[in-house]
Amino acid sequence: MSAEPVQPTTTPNRRSELLAIAAGLFASKGFKNTTVRDIADAAGILSGSLYHHFDSKESMVDEILSTFQHELFGRYDAILVSDDDARTKLERAVEVSFEAIDQHRDEVAIFQNEAAYLGGFERFAYLAERNAQSREVWITLLDDGVRTGALRADLDIELTYRFLRDTVWVAVAWYRPGGKLAHTDVARQYLTILLDGIAQPRHTTQGDKS
């Protein structure tokens, strides 16, 4: 994100610094729209100097995405193996996702915008695997929810999964850390809408106009 133009040479880890700069540009302009000269300019060096740290522009996104996904799925796994009830697990998973948006905005944005395209290349095949893994997580949570009576019995699990997956991540397009709403607030509001809906509850039988 923050792209300080020039930094004292005695930085603890220049490599990760450059990665952060690149991530910020990839997230806001897109991978293909960002040139190695853009990254180098933002870092205050020449484009060729980047190749002292990285093999290629591709390997930069690779490292950004794989590192982030590794961490994220570690958190999901921790939720799955916990002994909370189904609804709590679902809420925790949503909260963890919003936490990721808060703390790794660039990475989430890059994944959202570029995964579909990058996934086509062999090098990024792991993106599709992670996607399948993510599906496992959500489907499991939803299945448990329905089975234990926490969620409606008539849910279309597959469709609900896609709804959930999508709605959880799109907030990255507008959420800014340090704004009026903390990520925990956004998560709670999203959960309220998701779980209870936006309609005024009726105690009588709902007239479902079909």
Place this chain on the structure above:
Amino acid sequence: MSAEPVQPTTTPNRRSELLAIAAGLFASKGFKNTTVRDIADAAGILSGSLYHHFDSKESMVDEILSTFQHELFGRYDAILVSDDDARTKLERAVEVSFEAIDQHRDEVAIFQNEAAYLGGFERFAYLAERNAQSREVWITLLDDGVRTGALRADLDIELTYRFLRDTVWVAVAWYRPGGKLAHTDVARQYLTILLDGIAQPRHTTQGDKS
């Protein structure tokens, strides 16, 4: 979308045919990732020949997006001026959006993926205007809903708007026309989740099992 390699020269409108081919490529690969040679190849002509029909690659997206948006907002306006009640209007707006995903998948996808980047250029300033216009539509519908008692009184309108706007369009990432679910089915399911939530209602009757 459909990219027939070679077509008889006596087509009613070659221009719109080329636009459709370009839209398909822009949607699946991204604007910057699609070269004029890609488009020409898919159309069975040479890249230079595209410039008989269009000024530039940019003007192709421009025409694709502006045409689509003009049509879409015409539909939204029709809903706003109708004399349906608030909840019906909201449902109609969601249905119209899913219809757009069904009938103009490429255009919606391009708008979703490229608007943020393209909007930065003066030529595409209208994208930001349309975005503001879209906000007007949804906020109006939500406000009316709360005012008439159709929606919860404690809704955070601004947040709900973003939730709605986002969830309505992301389905373009996975929805395929001609699949198991018609766009009307998807719209109804999304509306059910959105209005009533996915949690099992605490107490009473609830007969919705179509």
Place this chain on the structure above:
DNA sequence: TACCCTACCAAGCAATTGCTTGGTTGGTTC
């Protein structure tokens, strides 16, 4: 026959792109 028009080809140019190569700098270690 002469003319025009739409749709295209053939060739290539200028700019941009990712990346390479050989060299320099300043600090640390023994």
Place this chain on the structure above:
DNA sequence: GAACCAACCAAGCAATTGCTTGGTAGGGTA
């Protein structure tokens, strides 16, 4: 003070990119 090293520079190359130019095929029209 010699050797080493991470970080960077300076220059440029090959490929790709959007786009231009001058020309051509073929159908319609008068």
